[in-house]
Each structure stands twice: as structure tokens, then as C-alpha cells.
Amino acid sequence: MTTHDESTAALEPITAWFTRAFAELDAMNRDFCQLLEEATGVDDDVARLAKAGRDGFTERVRVFLREHPRINGAGLIFSRSARGEGKGVTEWWVRDGADGMTRYQFGVNPLGQRFYDYEKLEWFTVSVSSGRPWLTGPYIDYLGVEEYIVTMTVRSEVHGRAVGVTGCDIRVSDLERELLPLLRLAGGPALLLNPHDGVLVSSSSRFSAGDVVHDVPAGFRRVALPLANPPLTLLVSG
Numbered sequence: 001m002t003t004h005d006e007s008t009a010a011l012e013p014i015t016a017w018f019t020r021a022f023a024e025l026d027a028m029n030r031d032f033c034q035l036l037e038e039a040t041g042v043d044d045d046v047a048r049l050a051k052a053g054r055d056g057f058t059e060r061v062r063v064f065l066r067e068h069p070r071i072n073g074a075g076l077i078f079s080r081s082a083r084g085e086g087k088g089v090t091e092w093w094v095r096d097g098a099d100g101m102t103r104y105q106f107g108v109n110p111l112g113q114r115f116y117d118y119e120k121l122e123w124f125t126v127s128v129s130s131g132r133p134w135l136t137g138p139y140i141d142y143l144g145v146e147e148y149i150v151t152m153t154v155r156s157e158v159h160g161r162a163v164g165v166t167g168c169d170i171r172v173s174d175l176e177r178e179l180l181p182l183l184r185l186a187g188g189p190a191l192l193l194n195p196h197d198g199v200l201v202s203s204s205s206r207f208s209a210g211d212v213v214h215d216v217p218a219g220f221r222r223v224a225l226p227l228a229n230p231p232l233t234l235l236v237s238g
Contacts, residue, residue, distance in 0.1 A: 008223055010186040011234060014179060015225045018232065022133045025074075026154050028064050029166035032057060032076050036158045046158050047078040047089035054091065058103070061093045065101055070174040072149065073104065076156055077118060078164040079128060090118075094169075123151040127165045131155045132229040135194060138172045138210045148172035148209055150200065172209045176201050188237035189220075195231050 035056045036046045050057065061074050075092035096102040106116045118124050123136035137150035153167035170178075179201045183190050189204035191213065199211045207213065213235065216222050220235045 013182045042159045057091050072169045074168040076166045127153040127155045135230045186236050191235040193233045
């Protein structure tokens with residue numbers, strides 16, 4: 001029989017994994033913002049200058065992807081208000097083969113047929129409006145890898161104002177490779193849930209990534225991860 005102490009053995013290592021992941025994402029975010037602050041004044045169009053000075057962004061993302069081989073893409077997504085022309089600006093790179101990466105082009109013109117209105121999506125709105133680190137997904141990334149992914153974001157601020165979010169994508173299959181060994185420390189079936197009670201990773205055959213579990217199943221109990229944000233929970237047996 002699994003005791004309460006045994007069933008929560010996964011809590012600390014999973015919390016540590018997300019704490020480290022968000023800290024490293026925020027470190028890249030601070031570097032992005034420093035590059036922008038050094039090259040701009042308070043009233044400058046920071047998104048336009050990011051485009052002009054892309055080399056610094058490119059190299060920083062290259063380092064980030066090299067240090068995190070399971071991350072599929074990363075970069076900074078600007079709000080349209082940061083540019084003031086009604087068009088979005090994206091500085092985003094995705095893996096291209098084993099060692100390379102490619103800058104990904106989104107449809108950022110509201111009048112275009114392929115317009116990607118990212119400013120209405122959770123991964124953008126929550127971090128920009130609240131300043132909280134956030135996790136969105138699993139969801140199907142129809143514009144990129146066309147697989148289940150999870151997006152992690154933090155707010156980007158330049159000269160004291162929010163200009164967008166820095167984020168990264170990870171395939172759910174790769175997230176499972178990272179977290180399933182930790183989840184199995186619970187000693188029995190366990191699930192990691194996102195802020196909306198959607199399954200991120202499960203060691204139980206009854207549940208798959210993307211399932212929504214609002215009600216605690218019989219034989220399980222809910223344990224919140226001690227993270228300020230995002231609010232993640234474990235369902236553990238026992």
C-alpha cells in the first residue's frame with residue numbers, strides 16, 4: 001500500500017524541474033530585454049529595433065536550444081502595441097535538424113489570409129496582462145510541428161513597459177520523457193495537471209495528455225505543487 005509520504009515523493013523533483021525551467025526561460029528573457037534597452041530609448045519602436053538587431057536574439061536562442069535539447073522552439077513575441085502599426089512582430093526560432101534552427105514566420109498582418117491573432121491566445125494574454133509565468137497546453141500546434149505541445153511564457157518588459165512575451169515550446173512527447181521518470185517516484189498511478197485541470201503527463205493508463213480531469217477520480221487525491229505560478233497540481237493515488 002502506498003503511503004501519503006510515498007505518493008508525494010514526486011512533488012519536490014517535479015516542482016524543481018518547473019522552477020528551473022522557468023528560471024532559465026526568464027534568464028533568456030532578461031537578456032532579450034537588456035539587448036533592447038541598450039539599443040533603444042523610452043519612446044523608440046523596440047520591435048522594429050529588435051528586427052534590425054536580430055543577430056543578438058539569434059545567438060541567444062541558439063544557446064538556449066543547445067542547452068535544452070528537448071525544447072522545440074523559442075523566442076520573443078511582441079504585442080502589436082509595442083510597434084504601433086497594428087502588425088505583430090515575432091522573433092521566433094524552431095529546430096531544423098539535429099543542430100540547426102530556422103526563424104519561423106508567423107502571419108502577423110491583420111489583413112492577411114494567414115493572420116495569426118496570437119494576442120488573443122492564453123500563452124500570450126496571461127503573461128502580458130498579469131506578469132505571471134504561465135504554461136499553456138497541451139494543444140495542437142497547427143502552425144508549426146502539428147503535434148501536441150506545451151508553451152511556457154514570461155512577460156518581457158523594456159524601459160518599464162510590457163512589450164510582449166518570451167516563450168518556448170516543448171512537444172508533449174518530449175515533456176513526457178522529462179517528467180515521467182519523476183512522476184513514477186509517486187509509487188503508483190499519478191497525473192500532472194495544468195492550470196485548467198488538463199493532463200500534462202500521466203503515469204496511469206486511464207488518462208492521456210490533453211484529457212480534462214475536473215473531478216478527482218476515486219482512489220486519487222489532489223496535491224498542489226508549491227509554485228507561485230503557474231498553478232500546477234498532482235493527482236496521486238493513495
